[in-house]
Amino acid sequence: MIKTTLAISTLAACGTFSSALAQDTSPVTIAGFGTAALTKTNNDLGEFARTGQAAGAGKDARTGVDSDFGVQATAKWNDQISFTAQGLARKHGDTDQYTAELAWAFAKFKANDDFSVRLGRIGLPIYMISDSRNIGFANTMLRPPTEVYQQVPLDNANGGDVIYQHSFGDTTATAQFALGVAKDHSRGGTTVNSSSQVASLTLENGPFTYRLGHARANVSVHSPALEQLVAGVKAARLGIADQLNVIDFTGKFTSLGLIMDYKNVLAQAEYAKRKTDTRLIPDTTSWYLMLGYRWGAFVPYYVHGNAKQDSIRSFSGLPTTGPLAALSAGVNGAIKAGLQTTDAVGLRWDFYKSAAFKVQIDRVRPRDGAGYFINTQPGFSGPVTVYAAAVDFVF
Template sequence: MSEKKLRRLPLAAAALVACVSAQAEYQSPDGKFRLSGFGTIGAVRNGTDDAEFNYPGQLGDATKRASLNPDSKIAVQGTYKLLHTVSATTQVLTKYDAEGQYIPNIEWAFAKWQATPALSFRAGRMGAPYFMVSDFRDVGYANTMARPNIDVYGQVPVSQFQGADASYQMNIGSSTVVTTLWAGDSKAHFSAAATSPPLEVLLQGQIGLNIQAELSDGWSLRLGHLQGKLTLSSPAITQLTGFANLLATGATQYAGSAAPDAANGATAAASFAQVDPLLNVSGVNASFSGVGLTYDQDAWVISGEFTKRKTDSFASDTTAWYGSVGYRVGKFTPYFGLSKIKSDRRSSNPVLSTNLVGSPDINAQSTVLHSLVDNVLGFQKMDQKTTTLGVRWDAMSNLAIKAQLDRITKPADSNGMFFVPDPASTTAQNFLNSKRAVNVMTLSVDFVF
């Protein structure tokens, strides 16, 4: 499929909305095969041109010019029952990605064995269970709001893992508890700036435990924790660390010269040498923990999550939470939400400004290196808080229309969760260094078929 056709995909998906009410999940006559799908057509308008609004990891796009890219997507899912207790599921999802394209991707491809009514095993590619709504985070129709809360769900850019899990269901009094142990590897691309290639994110050797409890009277509780090994890489980081190592070699040679301030060369070399271990993230410890609570009964729908991310890398440790409440009035559900993400730890720029009297070239290159490292470390400056107000209209049994306003406030020295195309530009620096409040408006149509 050509790039031109791929960029028109949201409009092609929009055509499905006209006939979705006449469609339903397909099931073969023998009951062994089921085919279904879902999609979203969403227009987003950002209140500023200084930074772009997107779902973290995408190539950006939404400014004061409304864009279909952040939320629009379409997927088809099929399940085939091989035996009475064995089935296979595949889901193909197409949405805007880190390269700024719409490329169909196999999101799920796994086999499931229902060993007993209470015990099941799965193996293959599955939704990564980091959050309360991980299994249906892309299914806009299944979520009250226009999208899963970005302050919380934007912390982890991967949405799938390849591996296996085992789930056991038990009844405790009036509650149903499902415990899932899972293990595997994840890979994703994250676009941090339009001026450099996407960052490759690898989470390997992950081991996680999730506990989901369906309590009485409409309450549901979810606890989750995982740990694994994180690797971050990109051609831009490789070039940057190579530049730092060359500069460290030059400063070391200066330290061995007869220059009167030769000792300063050793200090400069030491600071340049710290860039490689800081930015060369390979197999470091990473963990993610979360607790979520929902209430859905009668007219009320309430949800909230609290999460913590930790890594032994320049990707900052973060704490995030959100809470939302909605009230159904006929086919309409007005809702309100609050959320926040903050950095618990940030890595500082190790490159010191130099003033080597005998080497103006090293001095100039040191200034450039300091700026380049700052641009990379801007990845960890994501503090912001969000107030959300919206309404959902269930226009049909399988189609919902949502209008949402997010007021996002970020402090100085933070880009929030916004996408900054060129971190080195004056506009980007002004946005980073000033406190801002930005309104983001969304109008979306979610459907299932």
Template sequence: MKLKPFMALLVMSAAVSGAWADDSSNITISGFGTAALTRTNTSDAEFARPNQLAGVTTDAKTGVDSNFGIQVTAKANDWLSFTGQGLVRKNVTDNFGAELAWAFAKAKVNDNLSLRLGRVGLPVYMISDYRNVGYANTMLRPPVEMYTQVILESVDGIDGIYQTAVGETNITAQLSYGVTDSDSRSSYTAKFKKLSSLNVVLENGPLTLRFGRVDTNVTVDNSANLNLLVGGLRKYGYNAAADSIAVQDTKASFTSVGLGLDYKNIVIQAEYGKRKSATLAIPDTSSWYTMFGYRMGAFLPYVVHASAKQDSPRTVAGTPTAGPLLAYTYGANALASASPIQTSNSLGVRWDFHKSAALKLQFDRMSPENGPGTFINAKPNFAGSVNVFAAAVDFVF
């Protein structure tokens, strides 16, 4: 649900305060934010977070890595509570806008099981629930090679969270089911139905292991470019090619595993994921990253290597090979090859200068292959590696 800037936060706060004004002790308000500056060393393409409409080049800007969020939880009794989270950031417009990220009722069934109904976080990745809370993460931002594979962050529906312990191992299992949609920077909306997810986390002392799986059916019916290509190919008898790029109730999935280790001064985090779909317009991909850090008092320097590659063909079979219909071939192949192929190496340092604030500096050397990679608005001559520089202050309250 998209709202005008700050309206989500105001509406949520007013509604909660009005409903629970007679017992303010049951209301908890917390917040988080990141104030950042980001720039690159090229003007031939823009670096952006997933699904941002515009990014940054050689002039430092605040919009790419900055955000602000407020979360309100109202406790009705020992077993029922209501939570809303508003988030301000740049997404599919080039202006800061507010969105209602979470809005759910939570029922505690017993000491192990909780049910949530409404808009809940979708556990796609290892840091899904706090991916927008910079202070909770070692890195300045999650590696874009991994986190562009699935840009969904929430689902409208229901989930169940079960927690238990086996010996010294804590186990958390989460099942979600619902629907959602996602606006694209290309002015279309992807609609996700029958969306189910499984998230299992095992924690034993300093070690965390995670397995995740998301399955859904996706439809894109308002993309002028896709409709033109599919309709044109079918009009001229290239039905198999049209079917291979159509996105109509198409099955798609994302499977991932993750590892985290925080032992004495050593900090390690790694993820691996595979995206699959039944259409070449949503290419199959593999992505991964590994981060190593070493804590020295209030300072935590770290290094990261990340990679993303495409597993499905980057051309569409059965399209026209000559004549005026070649435009359909070029268009279909552009869809099939749109997934980023890229590696990156990053150096960074986190300084916890306050109990609720941290300064981060990060340098990324990103190397796209066979296209612009994760960069957007690229000029025709764009090629080679790009340096990305960022400084940020993360805070919570």
């Protein structure tokens, strides 16, 4: 199934997912994908959610956590020029509602067999499965591991990229360099603006795929809560305001990935580091490993993910008593990243050529806080068991 992942991801990136209709002078391809899922947990004091969601699942099963629907159309002008647009509906943003977004909208110029250029709204190639992370059918796992894919919440950017692809013997190399500006709206009225540069190199050789990526961005976070916190620190003259900048700071993200599809054995792993020059977006190290075995139409699999913080989790010397104690607690709470470990087992069943049924059970263990659970209430603690079932399809 990882071969399917790579094929769909590559086709999607090239804007030739599948063909549904064509015209003599301007061929058009239309394709779609979706996931219909139910997700629940065994804990009502916190909600399990995916990146960028305002609400998640508790003990009551919900459809919105892992469900989405997308349609992609590509119009080919000639052998060199094409236009691609992808619409995506999902629960994402500052309200707990399904919203429609224009995920991709770009023009592509193919200079020759090796070089191509895309301009418009493109997917940011930050992760191993950036192009296919919303296409459930393209992935063995029911969802990308939160520990890694929570670190950079941006899916796309307005800008462009240059792609070079060439085969050297049995190895195919793909190099990509992208530039773009992006905006993301998340819960609590927070808006993230980013100007990013991303470079990646992918090598494919037989059953193995290796990927190295690096992103650098100038970022501004507009958050009423953070802005009020920083204003309080400045007014109290605590001497740490220069470490709490949320406007025009620099962030870096480096990831290394591996995919293997050898005979019936599947493996996928990704290791990532995030570094910034503000303590309000902590430095982190995250990784995951997936192992699976293909048994006819069935793929049982296991996933382990982990996220830890590399920067400080508290400022020493801040007042812990008196009128500034609450402000100190707020600051030390704000500079803590979510820490958690997840062990998951799942089963994928390809019951139809373009549809798969999946079940997955995650055991999530937050550390020193709520991890990546949201809307938590007093008394919340882990571990938390997350149950999910989904039907993934493409057409």
